[in-house]
Amino acid sequence: MTGRLPVLLAGLARRLPPDRLADLLHRLDEVEGPDSPLLDRWSSDHPAAGLAVELSALRQAWREERPLLPGAALALSLASATAAGSAVAPPAELVVSGPTSPAIPVRLTSAIATDVIRSARTSLLIASFAAYDIHEIVGELRGAAARDVRIDLLLEESTSAARAFGPLRKHVRVWHRADRGNRTALHAKVIAADRHTALLGSANLTGRGLERNIEIGVILNDSPTVGRLVDHLRWLTGPEGLLRQV
Structure with missing residues (x-):
């Protein structure tokens, strides 16, 4: 063939x-x-x-x-x-916000974020530095909660990102940095569905970040890699990690 x-x-x-x-x-x-x-x-x-x-x-x-x-x-x-198997992991798929170009095939961040959330069957791990103006994302998360998906939001406290998810408060677990006095910030931007798919990139969970700003990201479809990412984020919320549930 x-x-x-x-x-x-x-x-x-x-x-x-x-x-x-x-x-x-x-x-x-x-x-x-x-x-x-x-x-x-x-x-x-x-x-x-x-x-x-x-x-x-x-x-x-x-x-x-x-x-x-x-x-x-x-x-x-x-x-x-x-x-036959293969040692080569599937290529990462490019994602952008803002203008697209004919240089490479890309998909828009807002659409991919929705797809990743919809693909979750057991868990969603979402990290973002800032969050606001994301009514569609909140609606998708409400649907995920209705499917009994466990949702953990790892958010930067200084930006008041948790406010964007106020309507979901009974259905999600919110995590902030445990030590407010240190100089670190929770700057990661991740949406990980179960252990099979993850969206990583520069875009915050904001209306501008997902649609209008010039942002670049990738989708990871390689389950072993996504699994390690999920394990790291779970460790951050564990007893030895740097995050606390609020």
């Missing part, structure tokens, strides 16, 4: 956790071709950030390069790519 299709299959094999990969393999076994509505249903059932874009690209390459290939054959190729 040549063309883009093998590359896209290998990318999905690296990215998907075992349970989602198994579900996709089962779905592919059931379809005859790339236009099956069963694939649309699978995509809506697995709303990880950027995953719908990857699946759409795969289906397009399938139509263009191997339109007569049945889904079962594609499932076999995907399973083979998974079994």
Whole structure:
């Protein structure tokens, strides 16, 4: 098999956790071709950030390069790519706020932040130096709380960032620096969903930061890397960490 299709299959094999990969393999076994509505249903059932874009690209390459290939054959190729394994982590996806350019394909920070929050099934870890004018984000977090997602907000106290999340106070845990007198600041900007996806960048959780300022970030889809990031943030909220719950 040549063309883009093998590359896209290998990318999905690296990215998907075992349970989602198994579900996709089962779905592919059931379809005859790339236009099956069963694939649309699978995509809506697995709303990880950027995953719908990857699946759409795969289906397009399938139509263009191997339109007569049945889904079962594609499932076999995907399973083979998974079994072969790869030491190369999936590339980070670039994200921007403000103007875009034709230099590289990018996605807007505001849309990605929403996608990452929606992809969480068990936990969300969110860190920001400043936060305000984020009604859409607050609404998404309210939806995550309704799904029983555990939400931890690591916020800088000096900017009064916690005020932006006032309507969610009963559904989130807020963390500030334990030592108010030191000269450190909580300056990280992170949205981590479970242990599979994380958005990192220069943008604060503000209306300007997510949409209008010139900001640059990346999405990490590599579960081991995201897991280590989550472990570090959890350590910061632990007994030996630098944050206290308020």
